[in-house]
Amino acid sequence: MYFNSITFAIFFIIVFFFYWFVLKRKISLQNIFILIASYVFYGWWDWRFLSLIAFSTLVDFFLALKITKIENRGRRKLFLAFSLLINLGLLAIFKYYNFFIENWIDAWASFGIIMSKHTMNIILPVGISFYTFQTLSYTIDVYRNKMKPTKNLVDFAAYVAFFPQLVAGPIERASHLLPQLQKERKFNYSYAQSGIHLIIWGLFQKVVIADSCAIYVNDIFENYEQYNGLTLAIGAIYFAFQIYGDFAGYSNIAIGTARLLGFNLMRNFNYPYFARDIAEFWRRWHISLSTWFRDYLYIPLGGSRGSVAMKVRNVFIIFIVSGFWHGANWTFLVWGAIHAFLFLPLLLANRNRNNLENIALDRLIPSLKEFYQITSTFILVTCAWIFFRADSISIAIDYLKNIFIRFKFKIEYLPIERYSVELIGLIALFIAIEWLHRNFEHPFVGKLRWLKIIFVLIMLVTLGVYSNYQDFIYFQF
Numbered sequence: 001m002y003f004n005s006i007t008f009a010i011f012f013i014i015v016f017f018f019y020w021f022v023l024k025r026k027i028s029l030q031n032i033f034i035l036i037a038s039y040v041f042y043g044w045w046d047w048r049f050l051s052l053i054a055f056s057t058l059v060d061f062f063l064a065l066k067i068t069k070i071e072n073r074g075r076r077k078l079f080l081a082f083s084l085l086i087n088l089g090l091l092a093i094f095k096y097y098n099f100f101i102e103n104w105i106d107a108w109a110s111f112g113i114i115m116s117k118h119t120m121n122i123i124l125p126v127g128i129s130f131y132t133f134q135t136l137s138y139t140i141d142v143y144r145n146k147m148k149p150t151k152n153l154v155d156f157a158a159y160v161a162f163f164p165q166l167v168a169g170p171i172e173r174a175s176h177l178l179p180q181l182q183k184e185r186k187f188n189y190s191y192a193q194s195g196i197h198l199i200i201w202g203l204f205q206k207v208v209i210a211d212s213c214a215i216y217v218n219d220i221f222e223n224y225e226q227y228n229g230l231t232l233a234i235g236a237i238y239f240a241f242q243i244y245g246d247f248a249g250y251s252n253i254a255i256g257t258a259r260l261l262g263f264n265l266m267r268n269f270n271y272p273y274f275a276r277d278i279a280e281f282w283r284r285w286h287i288s289l290s291t292w293f294r295d296y297l298y299i300p301l302g303g304s305r306g307s308v309a310m311k312v313r314n315v316f317i318i319f320i321v322s323g324f325w326h327g328a329n330w331t332f333l334v335w336g337a338i339h340a341f342l343f344l345p346l347l348l349a350n351r352n353r354n355n356l357e358n359i360a361l362d363r364l365i366p367s368l369k370e371f372y373q374i375t376s377t378f379i380l381v382t383c384a385w386i387f388f389r390a391d392s393i394s395i396a397i398d399y400l401k402n403i404f405i406r407f408k409f410k411i412e413y414l415p416i417e418r419y420s421v422e423l424i425g426l427i428a429l430f431i432a433i434e435w436l437h438r439n440f441e442h443p444f445v446g447k448l449r450w451l452k453i454i455f456v457l458i459m460l461v462t463l464g465v466y467s468n469y470q471d472f473i474y475f476q477f
Helices: 006-022 027-045 045-071 073-109 128-143 153-161 172-180 191-224 230-261 278-284 289-299 309-324 330-346 368-389 392-403 422-437 449-467
Strands: none
Touching: 006 027, 027 045, 027 153, 045 073, 045 128, 045 153, 045 289, 045 309, 073 128, 073 278, 128 153, 128 172, 128 289, 128 392, 153 172, 153 449, 191 230, 191 422, 191 449, 230 392, 230 422, 278 289, 309 330, 330 368, 330 392, 368 392
């Protein structure tokens, strides 16, 4: 069930009606209904995996209760390790089993030892990386005495399976979302209005920007040997906006949908392509994941404290693990390593927190220095995205190499019957809209709010239909 489908629209209208009009101010019944709706939503893809999310929920619910009753630190750590083993074990089996087996066999083959492959036809459960991290953060926070475990299984299960953000985030902490499930929710018109605005803007990001780019990206990356360097560079830029519009669009729809039900989810994107360095990019991109790794991996490892060797180690661990979290392919590991190399000089020079405030707060246009910083950061990020998108490391390297050695200032006509630069105007418009509203959550603010909403809705109806609907990229993670 996709956010950009008629099926979801009908589903949510039904959920909204029963939630507010039938179960009004009945918290326990609302939470039961949210849980049922979430399981219906998740089971729409494959009902068999409902048992998996239910199992993870039960394991961490009871382990957290057990941890809080034990005073002995060694035994508490044992139960935490049990939670980590089960959750990460399930993730490893469903997401990484074949990757490890195939690479193990390939490693032996390099020494002339041929082994038979016993890989399994494993289907990756949608959203497993997201809800696994949610349940893990809960048990870790209980172990650290940062929160008390809930004794209400329905509330906890609703937190784990909360359908707006279940399959692609934001990755919510129990300390933030669970208390919202345990108190009365009242319908707030202005809050709901902001939710609708986020949904409309998220649909624009996904349907108009991301899906329009996807058509070009798929053709250029799949046939990159046929095109000149200019087309390949444009294809990389299109993918940068495809993955941004796709993922930020999903997050905004999720946050907006949750607001219509009276919940506040954390912001997941904050105009990342206006970042002035890689450190700022990661403070603005997939915020829920980057802060999760910061709090549960980077800081426990020592963070930016200690010797230079420890700092280097910690940076590479967090970025490579972040890359591996995205998928079982060496391309994701290299993508993570590239960002580690780009981030490390800033950390070692103590410049990783130089750009904490929004850019050009009181100015319409950035300074030349800021423009250079934004542009150079975007180029570096886009080059790294090539590894993220390519099927293999060798293809990514070949793609990058061909940008330079086959560069011609020639606009090519693609087999999809469109010129390679046709989207440039739409991308420029998108950048301009985001720049003018970079200090706001979404563009629908100010006196021209309704005019902007009408304009976006027209774009959804026209270009949205033209773009051809695509799956959300992060569903595969």
